[in-house]
Amino acid sequence: MDLEVVNLGNKEDYIKVILKDKGELLDPMAKLRSIYPNVMELVREERIKASTNLKVAATNIKEKSKLSLFESFYEDITEEKCCLESIEVMKRIIEKAEKAGVE
Structure with missing residues (x-):
């Protein structure tokens, strides 16, 4: 100290x-x-910011796409933008889940 x-x-x-x-x-x-x-x-400090951001984002959660929710979550937790590679991986995961009937 x-x-x-x-x-x-x-x-x-x-x-x-x-x-x-x-x-x-x-x-x-x-x-x-x-x-x-x-x-x-x-x-x-970052948990305080993330908690505040998540509370604000929760008000319009139903209006966002699954991918948009992932990107917001990632940014809230890491305080960094999600890279293109991670976005592409998440797109494939969401597509597979939707084809399997998972909401």
Whole structure:
């Protein structure tokens, strides 16, 4: 942890931590609680964005095509546009599912 940040504020405060890095961390809550024993919540920034985007998108879900739903989902989760190769693969999967009678 950045010592400059650690020395700010009261270590006994009740806090919510929003992680901004996308990499995996080993037991971040335990590391935080070793300095801030009253951590109340730990969330990842990209999950907050994805959750917000999904709530907004849910309002018009029935109007979208299956492929469009996949692309939106992919972008919400990865924060990147879906590549052409993945789109083509998904098109084939959707076509096979529709031929088999799967909704």
